[in-house]
Amino acid sequence: MTTRGDLQVQLEEDEKGGYEALVIPVEPEVVPTKDAGGPDGRETWGSNADFLLSIIGFAVDLANVWRFPYLCYRNGGGEGTSYYPYIYTGAFLIPYTLMLVFGAVPLFYMELILGQYNRQGPISVWRICPLFKGVGFCAVLVAFYVSFYYNVIIGWALYFLVASAAPNLPWVHCNNTWNTEWCWESTLLGPAPGLNYSTNTSLGWSTTKLPHSPASEYFHRAVLEMQWSNGLHEIGYPKWQLVLCLLLVYTMLYLSLFKGVKSSGKVVWVTATLPYVVLTILLIRGLMLPGALTGISYYLKPELSRLSDTQVWVDAAVQIFYSVGAGFGVHLSYASYNTFHNNCFRDCLITTAVNCFTSFFSGFVIFTYLGFMSHKQGIPISLVATEVYPEAVATLPGSHFWSMLFFFMLIMLGLDSAMGGMECVITGLMDEFHSFFQGRRFAREIFTLGAATVSFSIALINVTPGGIYMFHLFDTYSAGISLLCSALFESIAISWFYGLERFSQDVESMLGSKPGIYWRVCWKFISPSFIITWLDVVDECVKKRNIKSFKNKRGACMTRCMNVVEGKDVYKDREGVVMFGLLYYQPLQYNGYHYPYWAEWIGWSLALSSIMMIPLVAVIQLLQTEGSLKEYKPRVLFSSLVDINSCRIFVKGILEFNVNLFSSFRNFSSNAAMLVTDIQQMLISPCEEN
Incomplete structure (x- = not known):
């Protein structure tokens, strides 16, 4: 018996005279603290409800409240011949449900099992399969990068909340000092004269040839002050009002997290529940408005012929994968x-049901107001889809109250999601380097303060006059392909290397029964294929130019908040797909501004810094492990290996997929094929039996 770090390795002679490595993870010694709640001294939730509300709060944000109803609208069907085009949206729910059941939920359940059984953070949990420890570092980095700009969105909502207390809502009229001659009060005065109302539904909310709305000019010129910057080369100084809002956001995050789950578990009772109260109030008020039922009819009636459109399936996959939040x-x-x-199985089902309900419920709320605005302006709903809540509630009696209520809801939706991302960083690093933090007074409090301070310092660049360009850069590169890689390799490591049988035994020891055949098939085949096949589907859409933007959950989906306050799709100049940026890459743009090459290099460096943790840590683990590369290292690093045949079949399948992908390139040379063959021989050889 040999002990190496967190592993005990015992060599046993097999039938062929060779040696089989039996690897046994060693639990690290943990010194109980005053808050210890588990037998190993690890802190536990105050109640199961605290945990349930926390994962619900993280999963539910603007991706549910804003983007889901829009996707239902865009993917519902064609236009009719009447004055109001019949855009039926229920068809989107069919691919959405299928993607949910066979793709996102199994990955979500796998993460819950993995964390609960091993009682370790996203990095140190990979003691069970050390070769994939880089997956944990990748997830932690992605969560940290997203905090650089995600919290800025909450700061914007806070700014609008304060502005809602002004005697006159500043985003309603065009008579302010920041307004231009292109400003038009379309919501209050009806459609602008002399304009062609042709629509384009490929970009965010349907766009029309309208002048700037008051909300758009208020956001860009009064809040962001973009008129004082021409790009990243003159980014300017932070705006002190936004700095205060951002500081208040980070202060709330710190006070929620510095005591661990005992404190954050109480905060989510407010942040995770109040949005539902606000949505209900907004729905009741919306149903009292004329035209509300017309808007709801647009939302519900399905047009099944839309299911033949690949775009519908891609949008469903994007929405549900990032909405559930697997991979972070x-x-x-x-x-x-x-x-x-x-009972994490029950928690998985409840969270998924609440997530879907929130998405569906918010659609009713949004479309009641769209129907009202359509009725008031006398134009089709397809032409008011660019309009947004602030302008809608401005027409209601007591508009200040409704506006404050709306932005308060945005803040609550953002806070519990931001808390989840920061908790991932704190738990991941403190568990991985537990020997450093162990025994130190106020270790959690000090480290949380340090992490929040670093994130706040970097986020300040986003509240400058040119900060929106940096914001867009962070949003594009922080959590696109990196998140997909994290989820994909997590699924591969558990299903193919740790082994489904062992994983099922872990579930049985916790819940009393093994997972059924549905979960096993999804974990081993469907969920990894869900991510990999997704690449081919989106690839085809990109070639056909069916997709003009790709928005991840914690990134660009959250920037729908920008749509909420400006009245148009801020990504209208962004083409292509983040995960296909290397294959179908186009220069990054924002509002007509073309990013310089050095800025794009910064973005790609940000993305690759998290992705490269996966192979880099794997190489480090290889170098730190003693023994022969062919006979010893694979068995130690893969821990309790699934049978060798499965290893060989998996590697061959992945390599064959890569060969087929590469062969489709016109200029792909024969040298590349030889390289893939060499890699195949190198990877499969260590997995074969002696």
Whole structure:
């Protein structure tokens, strides 16, 4: 028996005279603290409800409240011949449900099991399969990068909340000092004269040839002050009002997190529940408005012929994958604070149901107001889809109250999601380097303060006059392909290397029964294929130019907040797909501004810094492990290996997929094919039996 770090390795002679490595993870010694709630001394949630509200709060944000109804609208069907085009949206729910059941939910459940059974953060949990430890570092980096700009969005909402208390809402009229001659009060005065109302539904909300709305000019010129910057080369100084809002956001995050899950578990009782109260109030008020039922009819009636459109399926996959939030490591971190026998299966189903309900429910709310605005302006709903809540509620009696209520809801939706991302960073690093933090007074409090300070310092660049360009850069590169890689390799590591049988035994020891055949098939085949096949589907759409933008959940989906306050799709100049940026790359743009090459290099460096953690840590693990590369290292690093045949079949399948992908390139040379063959021989050889 040999002990190496967190592993005990015992060599046993097999039938062929060779040696088989039996690897046994060693639990690290943990010194119980005053808050210890588990038998190993690890802190636990105050109640299961705290945990449930935390994962619900992280999963539910503007991707549900704003983007889902829009996707239903865009993917519903064609136009009719009447004055109001019949855009039926229920068809989108069919691919959405299928993607949910066979793709996102199995990955979500896997993360809950992984965290609860091992009771470790997203990095140290990979003691079970050290070769894939880089997946944890990748997830932590992605969560940290997203905090650089995600919290800025909450700061914007806070700014608008304060502005809502002004005697006159500043985004309603065009008579302010920041307004230009292109400003037109379309919501209050009806459509602008002499304009062609042709629509383009490929970009965010349907766009029309309208002048700037008051909300758009207020956001760009009064809040962001973009008129004082021509790009990243003259970014300017932070705007002090936005700095104060951002500082208040980080202060709330710190006070929620510095005591661990005991404190954050109480905060989510407010942040995760109040949005539903606000949505209900907004729905009741919306149903009292004329034209509300017309808007709802647009939302519900399906047009099944739309199911033949690949775009519908891609949008469903994008929405549900990022909405559930798999791959960030947040669910894994939260689950690590559960008691060992907590029913995480029940929690998975409840969270998924609430997530779907929120998306569907918010659609009713949004379309009641769209129907009202269509009725008031006398134009089709397809032409008011560019309009937004602030302008809609401005027409209501007591508009200040409704506006404050709306932005308060945005803040609540953002805070619990931001808390999840920061908790992933804190738990991941403190668990991985537990020997450093162990025994130190106020270790959690000090490290949380340090992480929040670093994130706040970097986020300040986004509240300058040119900060929106940096914001867009962060949003584009922080969590696109990186998040997909994290989820893909997590699924591969558990299903193919740690082994489904062992994983099922872990579930049985916690819940009393093994997972059914549905979960096993999804974990081993469907969920990894869900991510990989997604690449081919989106690839085809990009070639046909069916997709003009690709928005991840914690990134660009959240920037729908910008749509909420400006009245148009801020991504209208962005083409292509983040995950296909290397294959179908086009220069990054924002509002007509073309990013310089050095800025794009910064963006790609940001993206690759998290992705490269996966192979880099794998190489480090290889170098740190003693023994023969062919006979010893694979068995140690893959831990309790699934049978060798499965290893060989998996590697061959992945390599064959790569060969088929590369062969489709016109200029792909024979040298590349030889390289793939060499890699195939190199990778499969260590997995074969002696």
